Amino acid sequence: MGDRARDRLVSGEAWDDFCETLKVAGRVIDAFGDEPSDLERAEWYRFLSRLTRNGFERMVENCEPERPRLRDAPWRQSINVQSPDQDHLMCEFVDGRHEYRIRGNRGTLPYFVIATWSAPQPGDLGARDWAPVGVDGLPEFDPTNLTTTSFLSSRDLEFDADGNFELILSQNPPEKNGLALQSETTGLLIRTVYNDRSTVIAPTFEIERLDQPTPRPIRAAEMSEGLAKTAQIVLGYAELVRAWWFENLSQRPNTIDFSEATYLSNGGVLDRLHGFGCWQKPSDTALVVRFTPAECEHWILQVCNRWQENLDVYEDGQGYVTKFTANFEEDGSILAVMADRDPGLGGNWIDTFEHEAGVFSLRLIQTEGAPSISIQEVALAELEARGLAALEGVTPILSGGPSET
Incomplete structure (x- = not known):
């Protein structure tokens, strides 16, 4: 992240590229020809709006290196056949260099799983225009191409008598209640599985960086990156549904x-x-x-x-x-x-x-x-x-x- 990413944001170029990438994503439906009905076309453009909202929530609002948070997926967001019986708490990382602690209580939830993932992204993603290369740029930069790098379930954790637990995330995690991070780790996802929401006491989860950094204002280069990541999320998922359908x-x-x-x-x-x-x-x-x-x-x-x-x-x-x-x-x-x-x-x-x-x-x-x-x-x-x-x-x-x- 450098001067070029900052300059793109200040000049408005990063915003223009964001808008142009959304246009590219919107045209992915053309691959389906006359097949989609009016109902499906209405759902398509609503789908793009939901992806945009999801991207902003994750990559702009919840990707601050000094202030990690576990945030639920936005309302009515159901990417990739998301189960109505699962909640998805996400925390976005710039990379996996830091160490974190998750404190929580399982409530009466029967099961949950915590996973880390990585996705292809270049180090200068905020310094480049992505709309001109369209879907051809996804192999290099695709926040939707997620690879799980480590995971553990509630069956693997040790809880106290009241259901409380602590989990350390690190490139050198402890043997008990530890989860490995890699240098390329870009995010964390907790899937909570409900059998009957009306009868379950919901779990609680909080995350913190162990070095306890002081929060600071956003930087121009970071906003340039957030716009690029959000646009690529929209394009990546648009291309994913096309590829899964036809291929x-x-x-x-x-x-x-x-x-x-x-x-x-x-x-x-x-x-x-x-x-x-x-x-x-x-x-x-x-x-x-x-x-x-x-x-x-x-x-x-x-x-x-x-x-x-x-x-x-x-x-x-x-x-x-x-x-x-x-x-x-x-x-x-x-x-x-x-x-x-x-x-x-x-x-x-x-x-x-x-x-x-x-x-x-x-x-x-x-x-x-x-x-x-x-x-x-x-x-x-x-x-x-x-x-x-x-x-x-x-x-x-x-x-x-x-x-x-």
Whole structure:
């Protein structure tokens, strides 16, 4: 960080480049041609606005080297099929040179996991214009290309009798209640997993730098970096949903694939299996999903839009089903119907909320294995009239099973 980054901010060049990069991100939807509906296009531009808000919260407001904070992801931000049953507390680092202490109390939360990550970023990121290179610049500078560098779960921590704990983050951490940082570490994420929010006493977490630096005003070069990081977050996630759709998910509609490589490519942690897929159906049909989850801490089947966001009904408890909300069949299996209206079969109805395509996923935390999944597409009116008998003769699409590396 030097004079060039400062000069770009003072002259307005950093702001101009930020705005131009947002324009580049906005045109990523052109790759989808006429495929997206008006609803999906409205969601796309709202998605970009949410990414911008997320970027500012993380990279401008919460990336002060002398004042680390753990902040929840912004409201209604659901990047990459974010679970409604998880909160995401984040702290952004410039690098991993410092040592930190997290103090907290688990409340009555059954499970959480703390992870550090890195992402490609050059040392002079605030001194350069990124809009001219567009997505071609992402291999060098992409805050969304997250690699988990270390993690531990609440099962690995030692708590006192009241649920309190301390955790040291350092390049030379202690053996107990320690988490390793690397020189390239750029952030920290705490995933808190709720079974039933109405009955859980929420945990508390606070972070501090061990050398206790004195807070200071922001510098021009730092604001130049914050603008660049925010713009690249928007561009990176826009390109991510395009690449995942065309190069992976849409090639195998109505299936879920447990690919460890896919999940870990965006900051995933190895305490869970997370399968992704593309779902497609006309509005007058339903998808009948069946699987038998293995024993696990938590699971969630989640239906999202094309941009990997929760559908707008998630605030009403719709668009997903979990281990703790599901109606199980007598044999322990799950029957879920994805449709625009409830066919009245019992089991579990997941409202697709006037969408005809999107991304869906099955996430299992601390599980013994990935289940096989059967999906049948059937006319919704037939399902309403005949019940499960309407599935006779409908060949199921099979997927899931053991995860791929």
